[in-house]
Amino acid sequence: MKPKPFDYVRAETLDEALDALARHGADARILAGGQSQVAMLNFRLIETEVLIDITRIEALDYIRIENGALEIGAATRQSDLKDWPGLAEKVPMLHAALPFIGHVQTRNRGTVCGSIAHSDPSSELPLCLAVLEGEVVLRSKRAERTLKAADFQLEMLTTARAPDEMITAVRFPLGDASAGHAFDEMNRRRGDFAIVSLAAVARQDSVRLGVGGVAGTPKVRNWSELRTGDIDEALNAFAWELGGHDDIHGTARYRRELVRRLGRQVIEEARSCRR
Amino acid sequence: MPQIGRNERVRVSLTLDGKKVSGLAEPRMLLSDFLRQQLSAGAVHVGCEHGVCGACTIRVDGRAVRSCLMFAVQAQGCDIETAAGLAGEDGELDALQKAFRKNHALQCGYCTPGILMSVTSFLDSNPDAGEDELKDMLGGHLCRCTGYVGIMRAVLEYAAARRA
Numbered sequence: 001m002k003p004k005p006f007d008y009v010r011a012e013t014l015d016e017a018l019d020a021l022a023r024h025g026a027d028a029r030i031l032a033g034g035q036s037q038v039a040m041l042n043f044r045l046i047e048t049e050v051l052i053d054i055t056r057i058e059a060l061d062y063i064r065i066e067n068g069a070l071e072i073g074a075a076t077r078q079s080d081l082k083d084w085p086g087l088a089e090k091v092p093m094l095h096a097a098l099p100f101i102g103h104v105q106t107r108n109r110g111t112v113c114g115s116i117a118h119s120d121p122s123s124e125l126p127l128c129l130a131v132l133e134g135e136v137v138l139r140s141k142r143a144e145r146t147l148k149a150a151d152f153q154l155e156m157l158t159t160a161r162a163p164d165e166m167i168t169a170v171r172f173p174l175g176d177a178s179a180g181h182a183f184d185e186m187n188r189r190r191g192d193f194a195i196v197s198l199a200a201v202a203r204q205d206s207v208r209l210g211v212g213g214v215a216g217t218p219k220v221r222n223w224s225e226l227r228t229g230d231i232d233e234a235l236n237a238f239a240w241e242l243g244g245h246d247d248i249h250g251t252a253r254y255r256r257e258l259v260r261r262l263g264r265q266v267i268e269e270a271r272s273c274r275r
Numbered sequence: 276m277p278q279i280g281r282n283e284r285v286r287v288s289l290t291l292d293g294k295k296v297s298g299l300a301e302p303r304m305l306l307s308d309f310l311r312q313q314l315s316a317g318a319v320h321v322g323c324e325h326g327v328c329g330a331c332t333i334r335v336d337g338r339a340v341r342s343c344l345m346f347a348v349q350a351q352g353c354d355i356e357t358a359a360g361l362a363g364e365d366g367e368l369d370a371l372q373k374a375f376r377k378n379h380a381l382q383c384g385y386c387t388p389g390i391l392m393s394v395t396s397f398l399d400s401n402p403d404a405g406e407d408e409l410k411d412m413l414g415g416h417l418c419r420c421t422g423y424v425g426i427m428r429a430v431l432e433y434a435a436a437r438r439a
Contacts, residue, residue: 001324001325002303002305002308003303004303005281005282005301005302005303006281006302006303007278007279007280007281007302008277008278008279008302008346008348009276009277009278009279010276010277010278010348010349011276012276013276016276020276031349034344034345035326035341035344038305038326038343038344038345038346039325039326039344042305042324042325042343043325051302051346053349055349079338083400099411102415103329103411103412103414103415104339104393104397104411104412104415105329105332105339105340105341105393105415106326106340106341106344106415108338108339108340108396109335109338109340109341109344109345189414190411190414191414191415
């Protein structure tokens with residue numbers, strides 16, 4: 001239950017972090033909140049030669065609105081986003097989803113970008129990023145590039161990040177005031193990993209539904225027109241497409257059933273808060 | 276930019292329950308182990324060592340966090356608070372500890388110091404928290420003795436007394 005030995009680098013600026021990444025590449029890992037990563041290091045599920053700590057880079061600790069999006073820096077804690085006064089109005093989906101993320105004690109240290117970098121299929125923030133069509137800003141010493149959520153999230157715990165790149169920020173588009181948003185998930189105990197998580201955005205007749213925990217990455221479906229009488233059939237088809245997997249927490253069949261039942265609930269909830 | 280080799284032991288200085296202290300740590304040393312082994316902070320209890328049980332919860336710069344999910348070298352210069360700092364110099368229990376004692380909120384006591392630190396931190400930033408929010412906060416801790424009823428009673432009593 002102790003990590004293998006590693007070298008530690010505390011970056012004080014973004015340039016220092018990028019220098020260290022350029023030098024060590026795939027031998028290094030970025031340490032942000034560490035609420036998943038340190039547990040995995042303790043278990044020796046992962047190991048690293050070098051750990052680059054970015055938590056003290058003040059320039060990466062920010063929440064700001066820019067070009068119609070809420071931009072969150074790589075050192076910003078989940079608690080700080082949850083407590084950000086404008087959140088319910090600016091990005092209602094995040095306001096709905098954040099209380100489900102771990103516990104207050106892990107949100108106090110865990111970062112928003114770290115969760116997205118980790119890309120656990122059952123995590124709430126990657127699902128929000130996918131359903132809201134957010135973006136990930138990646139920097140290396142070579143260049144900066146911005147990827148859409150769908151291009152960043154490749155497979156379970158796998159992203160398009162190159163070994164010398166790090167996430168410097170993520171961007172969530174601001175919610176439009178007429179749309180309704182809802183988020184819900186099923187787990188055995190509040191704060192545990194979700195067995196299935198769902199996020200819905202409803203506008204006039206259309207619905208956009210994201211599902212986490214069933215496939216390897218969050219999957220999103222758009223229905224430009226979804227009549228109330230057609231919801232069950234649409235969800236059933238989506239559930240079978242997602243497939244699902246058996247594990248200690250539930251069978252693939254149970255996961256598909258959760259997509260059908262919770263799916264209906266979040267769609268109805270999102271529709272009820274349209275304006 | 277500070278860089279520490281894997282076999283290097285460096286001096287980590289921090290404030291522990293109001294006193295400036297320091298000890299030696301290599302990069303992979305967990306903060307929980309550092310506090311116990313180097314600084315004799317016995318109020319830091321180590322349970323699961325992967326962030327689930329909450330026994331090792333301490334306050335770092337005011338916020339309740341898992342000390343098993345931080346490395347000691349990350350705590351350089353931080354203000355660390357543990358349950359050992361709650362009681363007065365004369366050993367008199369503070370109001371939260373008294374509420375725990377009165378309501379039989381502990382049996383073996385292993386989870387208790389972590390819970391105490393979560394409660395004080397949470398109420399500092401959410402002084403008006405209601406029963407549901409306090410339950411949610413307590414969800415970050417495992418207690419295998421009490422069934423949580425006594426703990427909730429103690430926490431609610433303490434929260435009400437703080438507001439009064």
